[in-house]
Amino acid sequence: MQEYIDFIRSLYPDKGALPLHEPAFGKMEEELVVDCVRSTFVSTVGKYVDEMERMVVDFTGIPYAVAIVNGTQALYLALLLAGVKAGDLVITQSLSFVATSNAIRYCGADPAFVDVDNNTMGLSPESLREFLGGCQRDANGWTHIASGRRIAAIVPMHTLGHVCQIGEIARIARESDIPLVEDAAESLGSREGETHTGSHGIMGTLSFNGNKVITTGGGGMIVTSNEALAKKAKHLSTTAKVPHPYEFMHDSVGYNFRMPNLNAALGVAQMRRLPSLLEGQRYVADQYREFFAGRSDVTFFTGRDGLGSTSNFWLNCLLFEDLPARNAFLEMTNKQKMFTRAMWKPLHTLPMFFECPRTDVPVTMDFYNRAVHCPATVPGRFVIEA
Amino acid sequence: MQEYIDFIRSLYPDKGALPLHEPAFGKMEEELVVDCVRSTFVSTVGKYVDEMERMVVDFTGIPYAVAIVNGTQALYLALLLAGVKAGDLVITQSLSFVATSNAIRYCGADPAFVDVDNNTMGLSPESLREFLGGCQRDANGWTHIASGRRIAAIVPMHTLGHVCQIGEIARIARESDIPLVEDAAESLGSREGETHTGSHGIMGTLSFNGNKVITTGGGGMIVTSNEALAKKAKHLSTTAKVPHPYEFMHDSVGYNFRMPNLNAALGVAQMRRLPSLLEGQRYVADQYREFFAGRSDVTFFTGRDGLGSTSNFWLNCLLFEDLPARNAFLEMTNKQKMFTRAMWKPLHTLPMFFECPRTDVPVTMDFYNRAVHCPATVPGRFVIEA
Numbered sequence: 001m002q003e004y005i006d007f008i009r010s011l012y013p014d015k016g017a018l019p020l021h022e023p024a025f026g027k028m029e030e031e032l033v034v035d036c037v038r039s040t041f042v043s044t045v046g047k048y049v050d051e052m053e054r055m056v057v058d059f060t061g062i063p064y065a066v067a068i069v070n071g072t073q074a075l076y077l078a079l080l081l082a083g084v085k086a087g088d089l090v091i092t093q094s095l096s097f098v099a100t101s102n103a104i105r106y107c108g109a110d111p112a113f114v115d116v117d118n119n120t121m122g123l124s125p126e127s128l129r130e131f132l133g134g135c136q137r138d139a140n141g142w143t144h145i146a147s148g149r150r151i152a153a154i155v156p157m158h159t160l161g162h163v164c165q166i167g168e169i170a171r172i173a174r175e176s177d178i179p180l181v182e183d184a185a186e187s188l189g190s191r192e193g194e195t196h197t198g199s200h201g202i203m204g205t206l207s208f209n210g211n212k213v214i215t216t217g218g219g220g221m222i223v224t225s226n227e228a229l230a231k232k233a234k235h236l237s238t239t240a241k242v243p244h245p246y247e248f249m250h251d252s253v254g255y256n257f258r259m260p261n262l263n264a265a266l267g268v269a270q271m272r273r274l275p276s277l278l279e280g281q282r283y284v285a286d287q288y289r290e291f292f293a294g295r296s297d298v299t300f301f302t303g304r305d306g307l308g309s310t311s312n313f314w315l316n317c318l319l320f321e322d323l324p325a326r327n328a329f330l331e332m333t334n335k336q337k338m339f340t341r342a343m344w345k346p347l348h349t350l351p352m353f354f355e356c357p358r359t360d361v362p363v364t365m366d367f368y369n370r371a372v373h374c375p376a377t378v379p380g381r382f383v384i385e386a
Numbered sequence: 387m388q389e390y391i392d393f394i395r396s397l398y399p400d401k402g403a404l405p406l407h408e409p410a411f412g413k414m415e416e417e418l419v420v421d422c423v424r425s426t427f428v429s430t431v432g433k434y435v436d437e438m439e440r441m442v443v444d445f446t447g448i449p450y451a452v453a454i455v456n457g458t459q460a461l462y463l464a465l466l467l468a469g470v471k472a473g474d475l476v477i478t479q480s481l482s483f484v485a486t487s488n489a490i491r492y493c494g495a496d497p498a499f500v501d502v503d504n505n506t507m508g509l510s511p512e513s514l515r516e517f518l519g520g521c522q523r524d525a526n527g528w529t530h531i532a533s534g535r536r537i538a539a540i541v542p543m544h545t546l547g548h549v550c551q552i553g554e555i556a557r558i559a560r561e562s563d564i565p566l567v568e569d570a571a572e573s574l575g576s577r578e579g580e581t582h583t584g585s586h587g588i589m590g591t592l593s594f595n596g597n598k599v600i601t602t603g604g605g606g607m608i609v610t611s612n613e614a615l616a617k618k619a620k621h622l623s624t625t626a627k628v629p630h631p632y633e634f635m636h637d638s639v640g641y642n643f644r645m646p647n648l649n650a651a652l653g654v655a656q657m658r659r660l661p662s663l664l665e666g667q668r669y670v671a672d673q674y675r676e677f678f679a680g681r682s683d684v685t686f687f688t689g690r691d692g693l694g695s696t697s698n699f700w701l702n703c704l705l706f707e708d709l710p711a712r713n714a715f716l717e718m719t720n721k722q723k724m725f726t727r728a729m730w731k732p733l734h735t736l737p738m739f740f741e742c743p744r745t746d747v748p749v750t751m752d753f754y755n756r757a758v759h760c761p762a763t764v765p766g767r768f769v770i771e772a
Contacts, residue, residue, distance in 0.1 A: 024431075034419070037416050040411060043603050069456070099625070108424035210429020215428060218645075253492075262419070266648065
């Protein structure tokens, strides 16, 4: 396994400790945050929020974007707007970062877990159909028979930036008339055909946390083709204040969820270099793909990249033969200050989600037992100034 | 009234449009945000969060501080930690920014509104006693008789930075054994005797929004003397992750509520100049106090400042004779680009809180009808470099 470690290290000849992912900044980021501080508009008002929203619209081709304080709150607000209510169930995958299911719980709802599929690591359409087989539809929508609870939404997540079977999932959601909200926190730059992730349901959500392809420190976004939903997201994320020159009137329970202008200033600089950063992510992934091709003891996971979809390769994922091999690699790398990570502990095994309804999830457990998240930091030469 | 406008303008001879409050930045803020960007630690990890927490502990004398993404989420998390549950009532004042009651609603609880008192604009101990008179106590705590709902907490707010009757309120809370959480969003620098606001109950919360005495763009903090609560606040605000070198395990529903390091970098610079900014706030308030002394048609509100407590005079508040006079001043000032504001519409009159239990609130309505929030921006000469 030392050979694998040496290979990964060879991609970053200048680095000692090697993080899983690291922001790529240059002069432009410094200039824009300084400009923002000088303007004094660092908070709830300022041009950078608007500019970053426009840039995300241009890049993704999704007509509306609403900047939010982070990706978790973006998903929470999107679920509220999708009509998720206390007591509901929201179908999602067990193989995800905990934020996906936390956001569901913030609504007072529970996740209902289905499996992921082998080809994508994302929500499995077959498993989704299996779960819906235990539900019945009437004039009021879908009810989970065993629990008597309403099915309020379907939330697939594009794991590590690999596009799930979103076309098939969107078809099931449409035919079932269940709102589809795409958790695209990890998939900025990932597309199904030419269509950006986050655009297949009624809303999608992005994350700009420090470990993502681009970062605003903390930040996220709701993207949607629905103008009314976008307006409502903006209204609710800015305390639901009714415009007035000097009176403070709010027409519903609102949220302090707007991305501060300071963070958006960093985000504008990051959006400018996004195409170059995605090239860098792909360059690194291509090196992994070539190096690990044809090996029998380890597989580099590439999802459906090049097979109808494009992955952003946010993190690079190696699949080992079994849990002992995966653990051995995790131990070796971390001892050598190469900070690899295991796959997230499947959410249905966490104490707060243990009793949530679910299908069998053998593929989820197989990925958890065998996967290691490996460094995908963009090499310095891709961090060009705009 | 033009005389009053001319006076306020005279405090800022260099300014055209005059905002209600404006951040005070210098080279130090630019240097620290640039240092933060260069470090690449702009997000969930980094030294500035720890440093800002230490500085708030030193400044307030409150033993523990946990940096949060904004003041609203800080209050929400504090209420969760205080044990507020769905269906509960939380006693608070109707005269507050909407965030106070929104945070209560996020818990699934409802605000129960009491009046403010004439001397402080903060929660009235008499009105609190009146409300508790309609409640009964048994082994499980307090129940509001009319609704049958549990009283889970008391949340006073130090309006515009004037310290409420917090000693008396804390005594009632202690005797009643109801958790006291202080909303000190507006009162950084305000003290009861020598004791900083936010330290009288089990937890207090601060805000560093762009309109506050100091700002982190968006940000807030939970302060407490209780180490266990502080540790739990840190754990829950950082996704409740259990420490492990490479496994992702979370032991409860957690939140992505940590203040990003980028915002904390700005906050560290702001904390360094806080004493000087508070001097500036006081200088401006002193000018108001002198100018408006002895006038019959308008009063400059000073709370109990100098009478056992110290106000930070976050915003300066003029009280006119009646609603028409207040409206006339609001119209005149805003037309002349002096951006004064009315007092927040009392929360019990907003549609989402209209049916919440409450006492009569005549003082709240009187303040709302007569108060105008006036500029309190710190003059440039107080913005010295450290």
